[in-house]
Structures are given as C-alpha cells and as structure tokens.
Amino acid sequence: MSNFYKPLTAVACSLAVLVALSGCEKPSHETSAAASNVEAQLSPEKSLWPRIESAVKKDPAIEAKITELLSQLSLEQKVGQLIQPELRHVTPQDVTQYSVGAVLNGGGSFPDENKHATVEDWLALADAFYTASMSTEGGRIAIPVMWGTDAVHGHNNIIGATLFPHNIGLGAARNPELIQQIGAATAAEIAVTGIDWSFAPTLAVVRDDRWGRTYESYSEDPAVVRAYGGVMVKGLQGAAGDGFLSERHVVATAKHFLADGGTLGGVDRGNAAISEEELVRIHNAGYETALAAGAQTVMASFNSWQDVKLHGHKYLLTDQLKHTMGFDGFVVGDWNGHAFVSGCTPVSCAEAINAGLDIFMAPDANWKELYHNTLAQVKSGEISMARLDDAVARILRVKLRAGLFEKGVPSSRELAGKREVIGAPEHRAIARQAVRESIVLLKNNQQVLPVKPSAKILVAGDGADDIGKQSGGWSITWQGTGNTNADFPGGSSIYKGIADAVTAAGGSVALSVDGSYQQKPDVAFVVFGEDPYAEMQGDVNQLAYKDSTNLALLKKLKADGIKVVSLFITGRPLWTNEFINASDAFAVVWLPGSEGVGVADVVLAKADGSVNIDLKGTLPFSWPSSPTQTPLNVGDADYQPQFPYGFGLRYGDKTETALLDETAGQLAASATPDSLPIFNQRVMNPWQLVLLDHLNNMAPVTTSSGTLGAVTVSSLDYKVQEDARRLQWDGSANASVSFVATERNDLSAYAGGALVFDVKVDSKPSADVRLGMFCGSDCGGDIALTPSLNAAAPGEWTSITIALECFAQKRVKLDMVLTPFTLSTSGTLDMSLYNLRIDKNAKAPACPE
Numbered sequence: 001m002s003n004f005y006k007p008l009t010a011v012a013c014s015l016a017v018l019v020a021l022s023g024c025e026k027p028s029h030e031t032s033a034a035a036s037n038v039e040a041q042l043s044p045e046k047s048l049w050p051r052i053e054s055a056v057k058k059d060p061a062i063e064a065k066i067t068e069l070l071s072q073l074s075l076e077q078k079v080g081q082l083i084q085p086e087l088r089h090v091t092p093q094d095v096t097q098y099s100v101g102a103v104l105n106g107g108g109s110f111p112d113e114n115k116h117a118t119v120e121d122w123l124a125l126a127d128a129f130y131t132a133s134m135s136t137e138g139g140r141i142a143i144p145v146m147w148g149t150d151a152v153h154g155h156n157n158i159i160g161a162t163l164f165p166h167n168i169g170l171g172a173a174r175n176p177e178l179i180q181q182i183g184a185a186t187a188a189e190i191a192v193t194g195i196d197w198s199f200a201p202t203l204a205v206v207r208d209d210r211w212g213r214t215y216e217s218y219s220e221d222p223a224v225v226r227a228y229g230g231v232m233v234k235g236l237q238g239a240a241g242d243g244f245l246s247e248r249h250v251v252a253t254a255k256h257f258l259a260d261g262g263t264l265g266g267v268d269r270g271n272a273a274i275s276e277e278e279l280v281r282i283h284n285a286g287y288e289t290a291l292a293a294g295a296q297t298v299m300a301s302f303n304s305w306q307d308v309k310l311h312g313h314k315y316l317l318t319d320q321l322k323h324t325m326g327f328d329g330f331v332v333g334d335w336n337g338h339a340f341v342s343g344c345t346p347v348s349c350a351e352a353i354n355a356g357l358d359i360f361m362a363p364d365a366n367w368k369e370l371y372h373n374t375l376a377q378v379k380s381g382e383i384s385m386a387r388l389d390d391a392v393a394r395i396l397r398v399k400l401r402a403g404l405f406e407k408g409v410p411s412s413r414e415l416a417g418k419r420e421v422i423g424a425p426e427h428r429a430i431a432r433q434a435v436r437e438s439i440v441l442l443k444n445n446q447q448v449l450p451v452k453p454s455a456k457i458l459v460a461g462d463g464a465d466d467i468g469k470q471s472g473g474w475s476i477t478w479q480g481t482g483n484t485n486a487d488f489p490g491g492s493s494i495y496k497g498i499a500d501a502v503t504a505a506g507g508s509v510a511l512s513v514d515g516s517y518q519q520k521p522d523v524a525f526v527v528f529g530e531d532p533y534a535e536m537q538g539d540v541n542q543l544a545y546k547d548s549t550n551l552a553l554l555k556k557l558k559a560d561g562i563k564v565v566s567l568f569i570t571g572r573p574l575w576t577n578e579f580i581n582a583s584d585a586f587a588v589v590w591l592p593g594s595e596g597v598g599v600a601d602v603v604l605a606k607a608d609g610s611v612n613i614d615l616k617g618t619l620p621f622s623w624p625s626s627p628t629q630t631p632l633n634v635g636d637a638d639y640q641p642q643f644p645y646g647f648g649l650r651y652g653d654k655t656e657t658a659l660l661d662e663t664a665g666q667l668a669a670s671a672t673p674d675s676l677p678i679f680n681q682r683v684m685n686p687w688q689l690v691l692l693d694h695l696n697n698m699a700p701v702t703t704s705s706g707t708l709g710a711v712t713v714s715s716l717d718y719k720v721q722e723d724a725r726r727l728q729w730d731g732s733a734n735a736s737v738s739f740v741a742t743e744r745n746d747l748s749a750y751a752g753g754a755l756v757f758d759v760k761v762d763s764k765p766s767a768d769v770r771l772g773m774f775c776g777s778d779c780g781g782d783i784a785l786t787p788s789l790n791a792a793a794p795g796e797w798t799s800i801t802i803a804l805e806c807f808a809q810k811r812v813k814l815d816m817v818l819t820p821f822t823l824s825t826s827g828t829l830d831m832s833l834y835n836l837r838i839d840k841n842a843k844a845p846a847c848p849e
Contacts, residue, residue: 048280049324055240056294062400066393072141078392079375086363092132095145098371101395102146102359103129107478116159119193119419126194126410144404148197152474155189160489162427163471169438169590171218171620176231178434183235185427187250192421194410197251201232203286208266208631212538215571215591217261219620220633222285230289240294245402247414254290256301258316259283265743268536268776269302296329296398300357302337312341317356330358330394342697348373350382358391423490428595435598440617441649443586443657448563450605451523453505458521460512461528461550463569465495470569472591473534480532488594494527497597505607515553524557529569536778541744541816544627544665545574554582573623577660611651618648626664672749678739678820679836681723687739694733711735716832724834731828738822748815754842755802758834761792767827773807774819781810783848806847
C-alpha cells in the first residue's frame, strides 16, 4: 500500500497515470471496450483461470444474518461501509456519523502522530473506533469497524515489535513451515494493539528487479510464491476449523491483485503488457493458494494490465477473481488507487465499484466527498443497488466470520494490551531462525567462513551497527528512514550479534565504520548495502550497486593483508562484481530485520572452529552479470546470470570463485550528443505525445491533431510543414499535454544543462501554468511557467530555458526520467511549441518558484 500520498493535483494525477503506460491508456469509453475485448477472447470452457475451493465454507447462519442486516441497513449506512479513511483524517465521531466500514493507518502513521505511541495508545484508539461503530444512535444498525495496517514483515509500525526478514529473504529460506510461524507471530503482535486486519501477504512475482518493491516479493519463481501464499494466510488468520480468526489471529489480505511485479521496466504502478496466459501462470500463483487457504480480503493493485487499471478492471476483479476463482470475501482498494481509473477522481469513482471494488481506500481529508458522491451515484442508478448490496454483503461476511460482532471492544480480547507479546522471545527466535536460513553465500575463497570467534575481528561499514538500515523500508516509518537503534528496543544489529558471540568465546572485536584500526585484525566483516526505501522511491534505472566509500574500504583492508568478509544488505539482486572481487567471502544478508544476531549465528564458527549453523539460503532471484541485465529470470531463452536462481554455497563446498568481469561497470558512458531532442518537427523516440484530462482519461496524439476534455493539440507550420504544435486550453477544467516514455531514460549526462523549447503565445494564460518533469510516483515535480509565458511578446516566437537542476530540486531523479515535459493548467491558454530538447550546454536563468 502506498502512503503519505497527498491530495492529487492535476499534475500528480498526470504523473501517476502516465508512468503506467505501455503505449498509452485509453479514454474511459475505450477502456471499457478493451476490457470487453479481453473477455471475449476466452469462452468459459476454455478459461485459463482455475476454479478454487476455499477451505472457509459459507455458513448458512452467517448468510442468513447478512440477509437480515441488508434489509435493515439504510442506504447511507451501506455506502459508509464502502469507505476506508486514514488515521490522520478520521475521528470516532466520523465513524458514527458516516457508518464508516473500515479505517487504516498508513506506514509511519500513529495515534496522535506520535511515533512512540504506546501499546495502550493504539488500543485506546481501537476501542474508540469500535465503540463509535457500534453506536445505535438515530436508529443506526451497529456494524463493527475494521482497522487495517501494513504489517508486512512483522507489526512494523510499532516500536519494539519483532521485525522479520523482508519477503525476499524469506524466499531464500525456502521454508513454508517457517512462513506460517511468522504469520502467526505477526498476528499475535497485531492483536495486542487491537487491530483486526493486516495488509499482507504480498504475492507479487517480480520479473524486473528495478522495481522498488522487489524485496516485498518472495521470488521471481511463481512456485515459491505459490508455496508461501497459503501458509502465510493460515499463519495470520489461523487455519479453517482450527482457531480460524480467533482473538489471536487477524484478517489477511492477498495483495496486490494482479501482476504488480510484472510491469514494463519494473515501473511502480506501471503497465503489465503481458498475455493472459502469463498473467495466470506466473502472477496468479500465490493467489491460488491464498484463496484456497481462505484469505478473506484481496487488495486491488495500482498497476494496469494491458493498459486497463486494476482498480477499474471488471474482467479481473469480478469475472475471474470473484466468479471463476470463487472469492467470496471483499476487494479493498490501495491508497487512493481508484483515483487513477479513467473517468475517476479521488472523490468520485463509480467505475471502480462497478468493476468489483468493494471498499475504497480513501486516505485524504476529502474522503467525505467520496462518500457523498458515491451515495448520489447509487441514488441515480450509476451504481446499482444489486452491486452495492453485493459489496456490503461481502464486507459483512468477513466481519461476521471474524467474530467482530461478538468479540467486543478490542481491549477486552485475549491478547489486548499484553506488551510482553510485542517482541516476545519466542517471536524473536522465529525471526532469528529466518535470518539464519535466508543468508546466501556467493563467495567463500579459502574457506574464510565461518570465522573462529577467538580471532581478532573488526566489524566495519555503515551497516554494521544500524538496525534501521538492515530492516529496510516499512520499518516504523514508511520508507524506513529517520530511525535510530533506539527505535528498535530488544533488537540487535549485525555488529551486536557478532560482538556478543565473540566476547562470549573470549575473542576480541572492534567496531569501526570507516575500517580504521589500531591493532591489525585477522578478519574484517564489512557490512554495507542499500539504504532503506519503499515503493515509488525505491525504483531504479539499472542494477549496479554504487558505493565508492565501501569499495575503497574493502580494497584497503584486503591490501593490508586482512581477510575481508562482505555482508551485503539489499532488497534486490544487484551487480556487485567489483565488491565481490575485493572480498574473500561475500554473503547476501538481504534485509534481515530486527534480529541481526541471526547473521552471527551463521558467519561465526563454534569455539573449536567447527560449523555452528550451516548455510541454507539459495538465491530467490537471479543475480545479474551486468548493470543492465534486466529483466532476468530463470527460464529465459538467453539465461546467462552471474549467479543463477537457486545458487548458494554451503560450508562443505570447496568452490574457489575466480575474479569476476568488472568491465560492465567500468565502461565509460557512451558519448552523448550536446542536444537530446524530444520534439523536433515530430515526436522523437522514445517519447509519445499524450493528453490527460481532469478525470484521468488519457489519449495519445498519433496524428496531426487530438482533443481530450479541455485541451486540443494540432499541427502548425512554422519553418516547414507541420513542424510545430499548437496547444489550446479552453478553461473548462484542468488538462495536461505531456511527452512520456514507457521505459526510464537516463538524463544524468545532461545534469548541468537545461530543458529548452521555443514558444509562441497567442493568448496569455488566465490561470497558473505548471511545467513538470517526472520519473514516477512521488518522484518529480513542477515549476511555474506562467511568468515566462506572460513575458513573451504576443504572437512572436521566443525561447524558454529551464535548468534541469530546477527539476532535480523537485525530487526528479535524472537517471530515470519517464516524463521530461508536462504542461498543465485549468485556465485558458493558446500557445505553440517548437523544438523541445534537452541541451547539455544551455545556460539557464535562476529557477522559478
């Protein structure tokens, strides 16, 4: 789930949809046609989709209760069940007034905005929401509210919780039984705070590791995801007939449906331009076992499939998920995900409900507008009563199965307020085992590992004593940033684990981040790797790990005659040949979470030098042989990884790893021209000219003209025939003109240059005009172009130059640009555009505000 997503401006809407393109998303009427065409391709008897029998059967008593409640609920109460606001923007009074069906806390959201909120604080708020939902004032029918949270590697919003390795590490362990134990432990810690519902497990099968959520995937291999999906659901919810949704368990969420890991270029929220056969064979694997185990909720994905947004995809959400696969729980949206469906806004989206969404995740302050608009759409018939009743019935079914009507206020439940369960020793033991089993050893020359604890040991690197870094994203805060070791009480850094074991064995250990030492050590453990990140901000353009400081450190220690063991923290496979060559041993520890001591269990020997715990982990993702070798997946026709899927050395192996080829990282950047054209008499590859209206409808302009909503583009003769484009806004609504690409583009060679274009203003703007550049959701921004347009002499061509630094200051990552130019306004404007380019040597004025 995506968090801290601010109310959408037209530019942000433009970005969020534009980055999803492969080709361009169609206007809403064409989107519906596209979905119908997909459906027509398959007759029921030839369906690729499996029929799944859930272990959780329909209970006649529950079904009768649903029918009774539906007959009693007012239309207003029914609509309220479809709304899920976020903690920052909802009060218990709101829950009563609007009959709110669910609430959530985003990553990094806490009671009273207090990061260090206590268990009692969380529980008190849960009680307040529940009590408000059960009020019968004004003749209301009491329907308990559900509270959902992103507990993706433990109850990770809570200080002191057990943080398990992220999914990529669990995938390396290949241990389904352990996964179920992790689910049960996580559920127990969630239950302590009175929360009913976890937005987990993530069942993405990631096929392009540039995606910033790769670490949330168990593997590139659908077989691993299939093996884990059902057991994680059982761990969180309890097995059907065996403590199912007891007071020690929580409702699970299979997410994100579907193909979030299959987007073109690994672009977050992008487009999965794949066949239906591949969609089912690869990306549906985890859902098959999760639904069979009785997963009660499914979260719709941000991405598109064949250019249709999942939040508005009736064929997938209703026809296949609900009908063919028999899912009888409810479908919840992701963070404002409905807002990106063609024809929708954050506060109006009948299309999503009609497609099969049952609950809007509406985290912004304007969620009440969504409620009122949805209510009006039901009254007008735009949303049928049958569809509304189906959605509400599904919500009630889950709440009744979870016993929320009978469990009472959260503080009265079995584990409520039991702080000793948060970070309990038995939970940390499970996490420690998971860390041990997840480590993958790529190199171990001369059997350097395991290291005798009696040796003189140096622990170095910026990740050595940093629990936040080793835990990654979704750790207390959304992106996992801004934390210190004090925010993980009871946890252990990798250094702490090594130091405790070495000290207990009578050896000596020193911590030195920069690798300096007074007494020469026998062995140096250097802990380094990726800094924390989460969705959107974690996307990258290529897979080279760059860290000159730690590379120099490895080389220095090795030159000093010290055995060097690299412990690499990462959320994805990365090209690290230089670092591997500079190490005697190289182990991937992924993102181990709060129990860094588990690393020490494996890399240190017993006192007599024998193996303490052998390695078990194998690569859940193929390891690249160059920074640009992606997508890279086992089974590819030309499969030549540096280390193949399933690789992992054991201590009994005598493998000596030869020096790896470093030329892929040493090749000088290819010569770049001084000027990179975007539009020069025509739209230049790889860009496309796209129009976007205020309802997220989108249309590519592939001929001499195009109109969408308030904006029109037409060809214009300037120096030669049709070498310019006239852009006209009629002021009826916000609209944008953009140049976009389906793959990321590295513009870093132009970092000191500027965006340059010629304009002719025939009618000056009547409202603010914004010029934006974007590299993905939450990656980019815009500047005011209005002063430049107003300064232009009417009817005369003039050149405008904007330094790329101006956009870099707005969080654009110049090495991964998707949209180098987007122009938006809600007013009237008549202007023409010519020769849009990026110039390496252009001199630009100071950045506009």
